[in-house]
Amino acid sequence: MKKQYNTLSLIKAFIIDLLIWLYLVGTGFYLLEQLNVVEYKFSYFLITSVVLGIITFVTQNSLGHKGFRSKKIKKRRWYKTLWGWEIFILIAITFVVGWDIVEVNPIKLIAKFKNSKVIISQLFNPNFDNLLKMLSALSETIYLALLATVFAIPLAFIFSFFAARNLMPKNLLGNTVYIIVRTVATIVRSIEALVWAIIFCVWVGIGPFAGMLALLFHSMAALTKLYSEQIENIDSGPIEAMKSTGANTLQVWIYAVIPQIISPYLAFTMYRWDINVRMATIVGFVGGGGIGLALKQEQQLLHWRNVGLIMWLIALVVWIMDMVSGKVREKLVKH
Amino acid sequence: MENILTLEKLNKFYDEDTHAINDVDLEVKEGDFLILLGLSGSGKSTLLRCINRLIEPTSGKIYFEGTNVCDLGGTPLRHARREIGMIFQQFNLIKNLTVLTNALSGRLGYFSTIKSLFPRLDNELVAQAKKNLKRVGLEEFANQKVKNLSGGQQQRVAIARVLMQNPKLILADEPVASLDPATADSVMRYLGNLNKNDNITIICSLHFLSLARKYGTRVVALKGGKLMFDGEPTEIDEQKFKDIYGQDAEEVDIK
Structure with a gap:
């Protein structure tokens, strides 16, 4: 040996x-x-x-x-x-x-600044004439991200139990299920939402629905990983206790696992929505609808003042989301 | 009296070098309050968990009420577990849930999965849970979350939970090791009460000899996974104590 x-x-x-x-x-x-x-x-x-x-x-x-x-x-x-x-x-x-x-080439970085001077000055001077139109595109992005997150939750919730080492029995079936769920989740997650968006744009056509599907896929895989890691970190004591009362596997999950993971799950989900809002912009760039699509169109028309408006709107939303989700997560983790 | 539990040649290997339980034979009579002594790592926890198969024994037989528990699986095993309650050093309650729900969870083995989602709809059961909570002096805490309770109170919730199982045997794995001496004695008093009044057989691992003498009817000691003493609590003198716990050990009196 x-x-x-x-x-x-x-x-x-x-x-x-x-x-x-x-x-x-x-x-x-x-x-x-x-x-x-x-x-x-x-x-x-x-x-x-x-x-x-x-x-x-x-x-x-x-x-x-x-x-x-x-x-x-x-x-x-x-x-x-x-x-x-x-x-x-x-x-x-x-x-x-x-x-x-x-x-x-650091010299280029400093010496050629004047090339972008015009664009930058226009970005800082946004055109508010299109505010209403852009706000509606922005709300599309937020709703898109929200729906993608909401649909991803139940799927990831179920998958996470099968991707948690400590819940899967250590026999051939348990190991196989664990490895398959883990591997699929890793592969889906490692393919960027951007690529998923390109696939779904072809599948269901350009528009917010394709963007939502792309984010849904990516979030589902990412949440499965985060959720299952949370399950792997729970206190195993209650699981032992519930088993010793003669409870079946599902009852052990309902009583000993779910109460321990519910608030970290909510915190992760909030965080994911936050990420999804940011990603929805990028996904929109390749045809996933919302503010990203508008950003691409304005950029191609070289309407830099409109691009500036979009940029500031996105920054505002991301800042608000960041703050709100941070506060909510803080509350959830404490209690 | 009849044997409620018989262990025959029980062995547990964690791996080739770790022989946690070494050829243990043990007979437990109905109504015994058996105290399990031994150093940490001597195999007490493993032995207790083999009895309800939370840990899979490597070889040997475990007869509980005449049935070899090692032959059981699936539903029959779960039905055997319903009659064997367990109490843990760390209480192992579900801390985010209320005291009442924790007590009710002791009944899970009797529920269908659907029913276990809504245990509170069964008024009779809730009444029984409240009765058991009253018995351990926690009726007014029923709707509090467990995490707001003290250690001693939490262990009493665990006792109420075990009572919901209507157990014939209770396995207590160092139930007082994380409690202060006064609370420890009160928790042991509740266990003693169950043993005397409800005729529940108890196997309890402990470190305090004073508690063993006060509540135990029989003492068994493990050393390196082997059974090395079996007798009355009063038989343990200083020499026996040193045999079990090593030559440097001094008995600590907690009263």
């Missing part, structure tokens, strides 16, 4: 060392090529990385060893160790390559 663990940790350590050197040599070649010093060849890159990876691994003092076999490594200050220098080079080279790839 013990021996197996050792071999496994050795393999893990070697893989880490190899990956580190593949990255370091790869980025090194990239930089040298930018400077026209060497010509990149895949075989050179591969051989150098593997050789360096093996050399560092054999020293028994590499980052891979530090990560998986730390008990075998003597405690020393980082600059006296190989792994310490590996980390240092890793950070340094990443920063340098990043700077180059992103084309960071």
Whole structure:
């Protein structure tokens, strides 16, 4: 048993060392090529990385060893160790390559300010003639976000029980359900609401309904995660107590789980509505209706004073939502 | 008198190296007030939780009223649990709900799932819950939230909850360990009262020998998962006490 663990940790350590050197040599070649010093060849890159990876691994003092076999490594200050220098080079080279790839140019940032001077001055001088029209678009956004949140609640509520480790039995069925619900929620959540909006715009046509569906999907997945984490944090004592009275699983959930999660759930939901209002604007940009759509139209017509009005209205709503939801959450968490 | 509970060769392994319960044989007679002594980690909690299968024993047999609880599953297991009440060190009440609802929750094993959503519609049951709360001196607290109650009061709510089950056996897992000495004695008095007047068998783990002598009819001690003493409370002298709790232990008198 013990021996197996050792071999496994050795393999893990070697893989880490190899990956580190593949990255370091790869980025090194990239930089040298930018400077026209060497010509990149895949075989050179591969051989150098593997050789360096093996050399560092054999020293028994590499980052891979530090990560998986730390008990075998003597405690020393980082600059006296190989792994310490590996980390240092890793950070340094990443920063340098990043700077180059992103084309960071601070001079441009300062010198070319005058290009946007006109636009900025117009943004700060909003056109109030269109106030009524924009307010109606804004209310569309708020209602859209509200409905998306409200519809997401019951779905996420049900899913969260199946995505909570401590509620799912530790057998094949329980594990399978847990993993499936968790994975689907993670995938749905990792796809941006913006992408969902594009999908639903094609599905149901451009307009607030598509925006609502996009937010609904995303919120459902996000709330499932937040809710289930809340369930995993509850006090398990009442669950034990309810089981010991002979209650069935559903009764245990109703009595021991739900009363413990109801107020954090409300707090999260409030927070989610707040996020949804902000996201509804972005979703509107790709056809999800509301103020986002108006923002896009005005921006394309280069009506910067109208864009300014929209910008200030959104800021106002976000500020109010932030304040209200903050206060409500504070109350909910305390009681 | 008849045995209400018989344990035969009970074993529990948490993993290969952790042998929490080691070949325990135990017979509990109806009407016993059995005190379970032993250091923290000696397996008291595990033993109690094996009896109602909150923890799954690795091997062995547990006969409760003649039925091997280990063979049960699903509804029959839940029906067996209805007759075995449990009281916990941390009370394990639902803190956001009222005292009355907590008392009623003891009856869950007898409800259908639909009925458990509206237990207060059953007037007879509410009356019974109030009667039990009165018995532990908490009738005027019925509509208060549990989190506003003191520790001793909360443990009394837990006793009222157990009473709703009409249990034949109560497992008490260090019921007074988080209470002050005076409150501890009053909670033990309620348990003693149930034992004498309602003829409910009680298995109670404790650390205070004085309470064990006062309320117990029999004492059993665990050490490293093994049963190492079984006798009358008066049989435990200083030497026995040191055998159970280690040579450095001194008996602390809390009165």
